[in-house]
Amino acid sequence: MSIDPSQQAEIDALRAHSTPTRRATVPALEEMLYQAIPVLDHGFVRVIDYMGDDGAVVQAARVSYGRGTRKVSEDAGLIRYLMRHRHSTPFEMCEIKYHIKLPIFVARQWIRHRTANVNEISARYSILDREFYLPAPEQLAAQSSINRQGRGEVLDDAESARVLDLLRADAMQTYNTYVHLLNENADGTPADPDRSGLARELARMNLTLNTYTQWYWKTDLHNLLHFLSLRADSHAQYEIRVYAEAMLKTVDAWVPAVAQAFRDHRLGAVTFSAPMLAILRRMLAGETVDQAASGLSKREWTEFQATLKG
Amino acid sequence: MSIDPSQQAEIDALRAHSTPTRRATVPALEEMLYQAIPVLDHGFVRVIDYMGDDGAVVQAARVSYGRGTRKVSEDAGLIRYLMRHRHSTPFEMCEIKYHIKLPIFVARQWIRHRTANVNEISARYSILDREFYLPAPEQLAAQSSINRQGRGEVLDDAESARVLDLLRADAMQTYNTYVHLLNENADGTPADPDRSGLARELARMNLTLNTYTQWYWKTDLHNLLHFLSLRADSHAQYEIRVYAEAMLKTVDAWVPAVAQAFRDHRLGAVTFSAPMLAILRRMLAGETVDQAASGLSKREWTEFQATLKG
């Protein structure tokens, strides 16, 4: 339900068209190009354009005249080395552009990543669609009792049905008011000729934060991976994590060697502080260390133990 | 009503305290420091900290060991020269930090200015107050018929009263649902012990876009002036323009020579395209030029005429 038939027809028209290019091309990403990957109940992620491939990272690291590549295994080794030692500039040489449809409260979290280019539909200019995010029942959970910014136990069926009814009712109500305030037919004529209607830039203030918006979002591979390392992480809010997971799949298709290095050296990596490293060395030398003997605060000790146990 | 007594007490405590510093200090801005300047019905702008003054621009332009200043008139002349020729880096050497309370739909427009540092209260973590923006009646206007993203005629009294009733009712309704969903007393205990409540990161989605949020916003003087040139402009939406105007007053107090140069060379300045300049020269040479003879499109001609007439 995220794409209507006329939109799909526009997408199909783009996908049907192919031209020759001398640029680096990635067949696995071409296969996905323009197609909407559904996310949440009405959202999506679409790759609109891309620049570069695994080889472009190598080419930039070597500032080469040609492709800069040697053997596949050597290239992958160089990419792992660059990733491990946080040599970030070669990864900035690849670029990707997405079209994304997402709830406004997710967009507000997302936009805090500043190193990207963004064009969002303007509700000063356009009328937003009657589409708002309603969580799946299994996503409705109570406040976490241990994490002040997380979720705890999932609601039972009766309670989640009741919550969804409340969310749906308020979203419908505020959207109906929005439409009433605008007082516009699809052709721009007034719905009720006896009222003047309210300017779009004002009427939009009545919408709830689960209303869907859309934007074009373009960034380089280095900044994309930074975004994914924070948002595909288990501590990220579910509603943004599902977008990050969809995008990570496009990265797998686009730059497989970079994606593998990212999973090993960033997404699955852990960092130990200097005091933690000292304790680790004592433990590897056979010593048994407890919190008291560690010198760590209770909180740091708990995090340390959690990391070691996995 | 934007600041409650306990908040004002915290502000007063900060204002009562003074320490000596070797840094450049601006008495006129010190006078404003921490104090809330009211904006809209519940919002405000507060200067929290600043770095540099008019002299710091001069000092950086001259890469000097001391203050870098000469006579006041020479410094002002240099500042005007830098502003006129868009030598932007010396203006980046001053920095200012604001605490701002603003409706979410304004925050969403504001955040598009990426070259700033931002810390916003998180509704994943905290519960937002029951405060939402309701426009003053004279700000309620119909959609502009000539500008697709602007306002036209102000609504009549009866209509504006009706619109305000609708906006208020929906905001109250959605906020009440929000509180109900959270199911939390002020001390964190459940309001209704028989319900589990909904996680904050989810409940927030039911709020409307006129709900107030707050952030710390810090930027350098160059980027602040860029923000002001766009947002203190008559084409900016009223609800963000009033913030820009309040901030422009703080710039007047902080860096008066820069502020004057900005008003002359940026805020009140106009740009003519190459074709427009060619026409201007013909006109100054005595020729009468109309649109047909100008070579400009109708839209460009209209804009050109509007600029010349003022």
Add this chain to the structure above:
Amino acid sequence: MSIDPSQQAEIDALRAHSTPTRRATVPALEEMLYQAIPVLDHGFVRVIDYMGDDGAVVQAARVSYGRGTRKVSEDAGLIRYLMRHRHSTPFEMCEIKYHIKLPIFVARQWIRHRTANVNEISARYSILDREFYLPAPEQLAAQSSINRQGRGEVLDDAESARVLDLLRADAMQTYNTYVHLLNENADGTPADPDRSGLARELARMNLTLNTYTQWYWKTDLHNLLHFLSLRADSHAQYEIRVYAEAMLKTVDAWVPAVAQAFRDHRLGAVTFSAPMLAILRRMLAGETVDQAASGLSKREWTEFQATLKG
């Protein structure tokens, strides 16, 4: 002489290869792709990759599902409107990557444009080639007497020959010392086995600022145009202006509608301050205004007159 045969062979290999893509493709830029455009005596500019075209600007401005384009004339009109009103974000949706060879003193000026991705060859890691910039005789000029950061009269033939001899001799001398200090054969063995050689990261400090370096430089179209508006300007130093001019030609090929709008509304445009605009209106109303009556400073009046006369 900027590209040697083995480098040209690598370039030719890239140019010989073509694959189909669903992405927007620009035949005129494909024709230039990878080929080195010579600049100065040993430098060049090469387009390595690009993303988007004129249509991508329109597509982003409309946040569309398909190409977003209507009639060519409507698209060009929209692009001109966006350019004129400094709606910069749609232009950020196109991206271009160059390989550039340039003297170090030019690179130092260039790098001040921070909104770009850069990978430069490292003289910690590699040995720089024996290539340094020697100006053409007609570019050797005395210090300007009116502009503290510009050139005045061109040197006469005898003097320019003498200057070139001095520059060449010093560059040769310091490069020879550099090679001597490195003490490395091409295969990495010591040239003189009785000496230990100096680390590359130290030996490089002996090179002069006209030594050539190379980098990959990638930026979006908005920031590229900002760079070009400053560096293709007549006030820019000749040695960076020629790079900007070469790049402007690639923009003409890549996004012709954007390039035309840029030439009209940015490169050839002029800005008048608020006081200047007031005077302009008096002049158009038939009044004769001189500096005394203008209220402008002498310097501002001179600049104003220069703009009006062209």
Add this chain to the structure above:
Amino acid sequence: MSIDPSQQAEIDALRAHSTPTRRATVPALEEMLYQAIPVLDHGFVRVIDYMGDDGAVVQAARVSYGRGTRKVSEDAGLIRYLMRHRHSTPFEMCEIKYHIKLPIFVARQWIRHRTANVNEISARYSILDREFYLPAPEQLAAQSSINRQGRGEVLDDAESARVLDLLRADAMQTYNTYVHLLNENADGTPADPDRSGLARELARMNLTLNTYTQWYWKTDLHNLLHFLSLRADSHAQYEIRVYAEAMLKTVDAWVPAVAQAFRDHRLGAVTFSAPMLAILRRMLAGETVDQAASGLSKREWTEFQATLKG
């Protein structure tokens, strides 16, 4: 020798002057303010201005109306938590401005950190001083045989004396040519009235990369720490590391709680990849793992072992 008496007099005049302020003030940093910390043979680092303190990080994290601080130990705990979990935005709320004198080849490495504001003296506009970096003998070393971008063994006395003679002679020679080409007395009159002299923007190209330049460099605390984590690291080139170490001392004075958290959680921290973490867990469970059994590449294994041994 990095500061001459007239410059020191300007600095002393600034230091002698004190005014009251309501802003957060840090006495330990005030004590250092404006004073040059010598670095290398002619370079220095001077703190010119600062905004914020440890408390400002806490204040921003809490988006508070007052200072936002609770007990010192709670604040330090919050700062450690933010540092550990890479919540970077509160650290962006502090800002610092330095005046730095440094060799050009160091400046070229430094400027790759783009998230900072920079004003450098312009050799188009000014004449650079006869000051160039000559390493201390114990810093002259051969190319490393194991690290393609590092130093190996220190040169013996005779060889280092010879190298310094070569570096000094070339720097003197090229600087003398530079002066000759400029043909300017201190008052701007021609040194030799029969020659026209060469424009400054051209003559500068004859200088070597160890010539000293100067800039004002301003950044926020988050980006400063990122700079320091890379440049105060043992893999950084000595000539930039000594600047980073001098700056780290100013951070200790300015924001002691942040500095301690940075040393523990960033500077002394280590990151293990997902495969390394898996091996670590096997080792802690008592298993003996060697490279063959680890699944790591030789290079990754060597790095892993080096980290564990320290």
